[in-house]
Amino acid sequence: MIINMKLFEAVDDFFALDIGSTSLNVVQLHKSAIGWSLEKVGTMTVDMKITSSDAPEHKQKLSEMIMNLVSQTGITTKNVVLGIPSNKMFATVVNMPEVPASDLATAVRYQAEQYVPMSLDEAKIDWAVLGKLPTDPTLNEVLLVSVENAYTEARLDMLENIGLNVIALEPDSIAVIRSLVDTSDTSNNIIIRFGDNTTDIIVVSTGAPKLVRALPTGFQTMVRALQQNLNIDEGQATQFVTKFGLSPDKLEGKVMQALENVVEQFMSEVSKSAKFFDGKYPGIPISTVILTDAGLSVPGFAQHITDKTGLSVVSGNPWSRVNVSQADQQKIQDISATFAVCVGLAMRNER
Numbered sequence: 001m002i003i004n005m006k007l008f009e010a011v012d013d014f015f016a017l018d019i020g021s022t023s024l025n026v027v028q029l030h031k032s033a034i035g036w037s038l039e040k041v042g043t044m045t046v047d048m049k050i051t052s053s054d055a056p057e058h059k060q061k062l063s064e065m066i067m068n069l070v071s072q073t074g075i076t077t078k079n080v081v082l083g084i085p086s087n088k089m090f091a092t093v094v095n096m097p098e099v100p101a102s103d104l105a106t107a108v109r110y111q112a113e114q115y116v117p118m119s120l121d122e123a124k125i126d127w128a129v130l131g132k133l134p135t136d137p138t139l140n141e142v143l144l145v146s147v148e149n150a151y152t153e154a155r156l157d158m159l160e161n162i163g164l165n166v167i168a169l170e171p172d173s174i175a176v177i178r179s180l181v182d183t184s185d186t187s188n189n190i191i192i193r194f195g196d197n198t199t200d201i202i203v204v205s206t207g208a209p210k211l212v213r214a215l216p217t218g219f220q221t222m223v224r225a226l227q228q229n230l231n232i233d234e235g236q237a238t239q240f241v242t243k244f245g246l247s248p249d250k251l252e253g254k255v256m257q258a259l260e261n262v263v264e265q266f267m268s269e270v271s272k273s274a275k276f277f278d279g280k281y282p283g284i285p286i287s288t289v290i291l292t293d294a295g296l297s298v299p300g301f302a303q304h305i306t307d308k309t310g311l312s313v314v315s316g317n318p319w320s321r322v323n324v325s326q327a328d329q330q331k332i333q334d335i336s337a338t339f340a341v342c343v344g345l346a347m348r349n350e351r
Helices: 056-073 101-115 149-161 172-180 219-230 234-243 251-258 260-280 301-309 326-332 336-346
Strands: 015-019 023-032 035-045 079-084 089-097 123-133 136-148 165-171 188-194 199-205 208-215 288-293 312-315
Touching (some): 015 056, 015 336, 023 336, 035 056, 035 326, 035 336, 056 149, 079 149, 079 172, 089 101, 089 208, 123 149, 123 208, 149 165, 165 172, 172 199, 172 288, 172 336, 188 260, 219 234, 219 260, 234 251, 251 260, 288 336, 301 312
Parallel strands (some): 015 079, 288 312
Antiparallel strands (some): 015 023, 023 035, 089 136, 123 136, 188 199
16 A cells, blocks of 8 residues: 555646755656656756755745756646655654544544644644554554644745646655555565665555654765765765775775764664564564665665665665656666655656
8 A cells, every 4th residue: 555645636737846955856757558657857956055945045046946947857737746855744653543534533633642743733734544553453554744834835835936836745755655666565665765965764564654764864974974084075075985885895995984883873773663663563574675866876885784684675766667768768877766756756646
């Protein structure tokens, strides 16, 4: 089961927008009887100072960049689905007894008051019933998601001011599941979306999220560690991460050693997530780690995860179920994994 956290209206003609910390991605897909096909795709690098700032001049600059990207990509529809970064939202899975559909909203709000770490009057709350708790069929598992009104309103205002019609907001973590996990997949996986500045850890069972976490660790954390430990500049540190990574036989293992503290702290959080799942769902083992985004550009990272967890690691390919022309394949081949969120948003009407 996959969750579709739609908050507004449902339309067929729309594109997806992923506002990352250092890049903007847009994707428009078409669904036919034979599957998905790519219609439009575009990306643009953006300074993190702009995406993380509330200053009016930076908001204006971001708006202009989005308009330029949409225009350059050839997207004509004004309808857009926007991703919500995991560090801007809260998500948890709670157990609830079966209640009549007419009472569900009240029951969910009561649960939200217990778990959501923000005032409900100042937040947008959404939920989705995942199904029965495997260890107790008298209980339902419900995914609760909240995001502060101030954040959503600022994003809505920005996009509406440039003539776009936001038809839905959706958590990045939900979109990633949709793009990386097939609808027929009944296995249990850990998705690690190792981004530029943050990482999403999502434990997925039969297509539904069981744990969603956002860690303040990413590719740039590795870069900063190398800058500090090897006394090199940012450009060289970036090259070292992508060229040598966690390979023990490169540069006498100096890069790997310089990254050791960052990686071990990160792996500790991955292990905690796996143990949480094992404790809550005994006898339902995790089979695979799906690694995507910037994590795929770090040599030896996948093997290191396997060594520490004992789990096999596969590369998460968000385009695996999308027909992409040869020209577009060449356009995105070096950055294809960074579209995991955007492709998932563009597939929103699927399920």
